[in-house]
Amino acid sequence: MDKNLFTDASQRLEKALNYVSISDDAIEHLKYAKASLQVSIPVRMDDGSLKIFPGYRVRYDDTRGPTKGGVRYHPNVGLDEVTSLAFWMTFKCAVLNLPFGGAKGGITLNPKRLSKLELERLSRGYVNAIADFIGPNVDILAPDIYTNSMIMGWMMDQYSIIQRQITPAVVTGKPVTIGGSLGRNTATATGAFYVIENIMAKFDRLPRETTVAIQGFGNAGAELAELLAKFGYKVVAVSDSQGGIYAKQGLDIPSIRRCKQFIKGMQAVYCEGTVCSIMEHQVLTNAELLTLDVDLLIPAALENQITVENAHNIQARFIFEVANGPITSEADRILEEQGIYVFPDILVNAGGVTVSYFEWVQNRNGFYWTLSEVNQRLKEKMIEETENIWRISQEFGVSMRTAAYIHGLNRLGEAINTKGTRDYYVNG
């Protein structure tokens, strides 16, 4: 892809703009991030040396509420990627009608090379560096790729130390023992599962007749693989950063999860093991997994996996984007021409931020919900917004992605116009 990720991401708006009445001021407002912070994080390594890691936090838009979004630890993290992810968060929160704007953060590194203590110093150092930029009413952090509840716990604790008061609502996805919500760990997958079930019912498709391939076997991908298998779908292929496995008759997902966990060991933070090391299955590359002849293809890892290079070879009938931004805009056009239904990230993976919202509400109230309350509320929200987007897509004859952007734009445009465009300031 020769254009950058943000240029590609913002092009998704163009089609949707033909179907909404939104002021030029609001459109101009949505083209730019509100504020971007780039920091250098010093970390004392276990061997006594000092290393500096680049970190970012982008608050894209806060018209609808405090900004919200995860923090990613990955070698590809950079300002362009974080800005794109913050842009998607803005639309995701609007699509789910959460009282949040969008943000994202990240640190450029391979976290698998750090010890647990180095990771803790890094995570606390990140919060020290961005403390003035975040807050429970300003910008709220959460997990994303290669960050987890343990890291969220350290971040919340560090912010509380800086503020000299316990501030659980500045971070979501924390361990349940220190204010996390039940169901947040499984929320992204559970939300995606509700969307898939709703859409499959519209196409009269039964789980046992439906084959699935999933790229990415982490928090989102592995959890969703297990849920789908439990409800009778035939999950025939899964993969992680090192490659994938395929079995025509379907994979035993719980046992694959146990094996990967076992290889990880008790002390390691990240899995060094891979699904490919599990014997008796056919091994395949990530590229091969994407072009398998399956009913459902579920990218649940990184951006830009389906591009002009491989879009013509995709055989799946439905693609559910659990990852953020796995399909480029040119690839989207090719898939649409091929009659492949694509269900967009800003709907499909929104279960995570929805339960993050529930966690934030519980933290502010100091009153905690049961798992069934969390999942019931999640289900209602996911189904309501899937139905809204489906209806828009039918009404205007547009793809589910364009329909989702129409839906988000309507809510964002109204909020921006209601607030005023801030082109002058009374009393500064």
Ligand SMILES: NC(=O)C1=CN([C@@H]2O[C@H](COP(=O)(O)OP(=O)(O)OC[C@H]3O[C@@H](n4cnc5c(N)ncnc54)[C@H](OP(=O)(O)O)[C@@H]3O)[C@@H](O)[C@H]2O)C=CC1
């Ligand atoms: N966690 C959340 O709440 C949410 C996550 N998302 C999105 O879902 C996606 C996955 O996030 P999450 O599951 O949390 O992340 P995790 O860190 O838990 O898991 C990431 C998974 O992706 C695999 N992976 C990494 N690089 C590649 C690659 N090049 N090819 C194939 N697989 C790869 C990893 O492999 P390995 O195991 O070998 O390291 C791992 O299995 C991201 O796009 C994220 O933004 C969206 C909404 C919410």
Ligand SMILES: O=C(O)CCC(=O)C(=O)O
């Ligand atoms: O839970 C959250 O606040 C955000 C999760 C996230 O980063 C995402 O949806 O991409």
